[in-house]
Amino acid sequence: MTQNAKQPSIQELQAIALDLRRTILQTIAKAGSGHPGGSLSMVELLTALYWAKLRHNPKDPDWAERDIFLLSKGHGCPALYTVLAYQGYFPKEELATLRKFSTRLQGHPERGALPGIEMSAGSLGQGLSMANGIALADRMDGRKRRIYCLMGDGEIQEGQVWEAAMTSHHHHLDSVCAIIDANQLQQNGPVAQIQDIEPLVDKWRAFGFHTLEINGHNMEEVVRAYDEAAKIKGKPQAIVARTVKGKGVSFMELNHAWHGVAPNPDELKKALDQLHTVTS
Amino acid sequence: MDMKPTRDGFGEGLLELGKTHPNVVAVSGDLEDSARAHWFKKQYPDRFFSVGIAEQDMIGTAAGLAMAGKIPFACSFAQFVTGKTLEQLRMAVCYQKLSVKVVGSHGGLSVGADGATAEALEEFTHMRSLPGMAVVVPCDALEAKKSAIAAANYPGPVFLRLGRAPAPMLTKESDPFTIGKAVVMRPGNDLTIVACGLMVQHSLEAAELLNQEGIQARVINLHTIKPIDAEALIEAAKATGAILTVEEHTVLGGLGGAVAEVIVQKHPVPMQFVGIQDRFGTSGDPVELLKYFRLMPSDIAAAARELLQRKRSAPAKRA
Numbered sequence: 245m246t247q248n249a250k251q252p253s254i255q256e257l258q259a260i261a262l263d264l265r266r267t268i269l270q271t272i273a274k275a276g277s278g279h280p281g282g283s284l285s286m287v288e289l290l291t292a293l294y295w296a297k298l299r300h301n302p303k304d305p306d307w308a309e310r311d312i313f314l315l316s317k318g319h320g321c322p323a324l325y326t327v328l329a330y331q332g333y334f335p336k337e338e339l340a341t342l343r344k345f346s347t348r349l350q351g352h353p354e355r356g357a358l359p360g361i362e363m364s365a366g367s368l369g370q371g372l373s374m375a376n377g378i379a380l381a382d383r384m385d386g387r388k389r390r391i392y393c394l395m396g397d398g399e400i401q402e403g404q405v406w407e408a409a410m411t412s413h414h415h416h417l418d419s420v421c422a423i424i425d426a427n428q429l430q431q432n433g434p435v436a437q438i439q440d441i442e443p444l445v446d447k448w449r450a451f452g453f454h455t456l457e458i459n460g461h462n463m464e465e466v467v468r469a470y471d472e473a474a475k476i477k478g479k480p481q482a483i484v485a486r487t488v489k490g491k492g493v494s495f496m497e498l499n500h501a502w503h504g505v506a507p508n509p510d511e512l513k514k515a516l517d518q519l520h521t522v523t524s
Numbered sequence: 525m526d527m528k529p530t531r532d533g534f535g536e537g538l539l540e541l542g543k544t545h546p547n548v549v550a551v552s553g554d555l556e557d558s559a560r561a562h563w564f565k566k567q568y569p570d571r572f573f574s575v576g577i578a579e580q581d582m583i584g585t586a587a588g589l590a591m592a593g594k595i596p597f598a599c600s601f602a603q604f605v606t607g608k609t610l611e612q613l614r615m616a617v618c619y620q621k622l623s624v625k626v627v628g629s630h631g632g633l634s635v636g637a638d639g640a641t642a643e644a645l646e647e648f649t650h651m652r653s654l655p656g657m658a659v660v661v662p663c664d665a666l667e668a669k670k671s672a673i674a675a676a677n678y679p680g681p682v683f684l685r686l687g688r689a690p691a692p693m694l695t696k697e698s699d700p701f702t703i704g705k706a707v708v709m710r711p712g713n714d715l716t717i718v719a720c721g722l723m724v725q726h727s728l729e730a731a732e733l734l735n736q737e738g739i740q741a742r743v744i745n746l747h748t749i750k751p752i753d754a755e756a757l758i759e760a761a762k763a764t765g766a767i768l769t770v771e772e773h774t775v776l777g778g779l780g781g782a783v784a785e786v787i788v789q790k791h792p793v794p795m796q797f798v799g800i801q802d803r804f805g806t807s808g809d810p811v812e813l814l815k816y817f818r819l820m821p822s823d824i825a826a827a828a829r830e831l832l833q834r835k836r837s838a839p840a841k842r843a
Contacts, residue, residue: 354619355591355619355620356620356621362591363591363620364615364616364619364620365615366615367611367614367615370580370584370587370612370615370616372584373580373581373583373584373585373587373588373612373616374584374585374587374588374591374616375588376581376584376585376588377584377585377586377587377588377589377590377591377592377596378588378589378591378592379588380573380585380588380589381549381588381589381591381592381593381594382592384549384570384571384594385592385593387592403580404578404580404581404584404612407575407576407578407580407581408581408584408585410575410576410578410581411575411576411578411581411585414575414576415573
């Protein structure tokens with residue numbers, strides 16, 4: 245939420261999410277490559293955060309007191325770029341340059357290239373460590389703000405994530421909130437078949453996180469989870485968001501073939517035809 | 525001659541930075557005592573962060589601290605802080621252009637008895653290939669102290685390689701030190717020996733041996749492998765017509781490779797490389813190992829004589 249803005253209703257947030265989904269698909273189709281599945285699964289998570297929770301100012305992206313959002317699953321950047329464009333960090337027309345030569349919208353996010361991008365990403369498993377580093381610096385400087393780090397469920401197979409989880413716990417970094425977009429699939433198939441990561445909630449609890457499990461497409465649950473997490477003192481928090489990869493487009497949902505492929509014009513039309521009314 | 529490990533000089537430099545630079549912090553993977561960062565830890569406990577034996581997280585945490593305006597020194601063994609973390613250094617530190625200082629103690633063979641797994645012999649190659657990463661290898665404790673301070677004031681990422689074993693003091697307090705500026709330690713016009721770290725001392729001793737045979741070797745302390753002082757190297761190539769490089773490190777892509785990249789393109793002269801020949805280290809006393817791997821002054825002098833032969837038999841170059 246930008247400074248002084250009124251918090252939108254759940255219905256308004258759902259309408260925004262629907263609009264975002266359409267633009268994300270159009271953006272990836274225009275680029276001719278990208279990651280639709282993992283972008284669509286985190287739309288509610290981003291919408292609730294940017295429109296209802298995050299303290300930030302698109303007019304002053306470097307505002308020292310802003311909350312920090314780190315997208316650790318960098319391949320989901322079409323969703324983040326779309327959110328940032330809607331929030332006014334840069335003109336929406338620039339979304340058409342995604343993945344093109346000399347664009348500020350790199351195939352994976354580049355810190356410093358585009359206003360609103362806090363961290364470079366694309367090599368998985370690194371975001372939570374950086375969230376911890378920012379939180380430690382904030383504690384030294386007496387700066388009160390929240391640091392959110394969004395990871396994929398496949399991503400947390402990376403060992404560094406669990407090294408970082410131990411650090412968040414050991415240093416009692418209660419300004420750090422890990423969000424897991426548990427969309428069930430990774431590049432070559434179901435996470436459960438490739439390298440099972442369950443029991444996810446027990447794991448984060450065992451690592452010392454105040455852990456919430458929610459339906460990541462239910463806007464009300466998402467907003468409530470962010471509110472609850474922000475109240476926790478002395479412990480980092482983890483929000484395990486159960487989601488559906490490719491959410492909103494029937495032929496993309498839970499189909500790992502849509503991990504890293506752009507829709508062609510026919511597929512885009514079919515997808516957009518399905519994205520007219522709020523369903524979740 | 526005074527003997528002191530370069531890691532001790534670094535520890536003193538970090539301690540001084542604690543006083544002068546409130547933004548300097550340290551992160552360690554449970555090797556702060558080895559890297560002599562524990563002196564800083566004792567003095568500034570609120571500015572020291574341990575992440576346990578987890579080097580990848582250590583570099584990520586350091587990157588986060590730098591993103592929030594700190595100047596973190598991430599300390600471990602040279603092997604672990606560069607080897608286990610190459611991907612983190614690449615994306616989180618270098619790609620993001622963060623002012624993270626990567627400190628590797630126990631570089632080269634000086635870790636001795638611990639053997640091959642702890643002996644860092646490839647890290648110059650890895651570190652200098654990362655865009656924007658400076659690579660600094662001080663030759664004595666005083667230079668190590670100055671390089672810690674210079675690193676804090678340097679705008680980007682820096683890798684500092686330190687040694688465990690005591691090394692002779694070659695420089696004076698008043699000697700200037702600038703990252704990227706090579707130092708001529710001994711004049712000479714027959715050939716140039718370019719070295720870093722402990723090998724500067726061995727090269728100076730080799731130059732003395734050569735002097736007894738009437739050969740005047742110039743010795744350059746190339747404490748900064750990157751950004752490289754091309755001007756000093758080209759000048760040396762023009763003046764002496766032959767360059768010998770010496771490093772306690774693999775000859776594949778390290779100091780020798782960096783020097784060759786300049787010389788081959790700007791002023792080709794015969795070159796020779798003294799270093800580790802595509803193999804692992806092994807256990808032993810550091811001096812025993814330096815002998816075994818042919819890094820002693822007599823080995824350097826022998827390579828210099830061979831190089832001089834090549835220089836003399838090479839067709840005369842027109843300037």
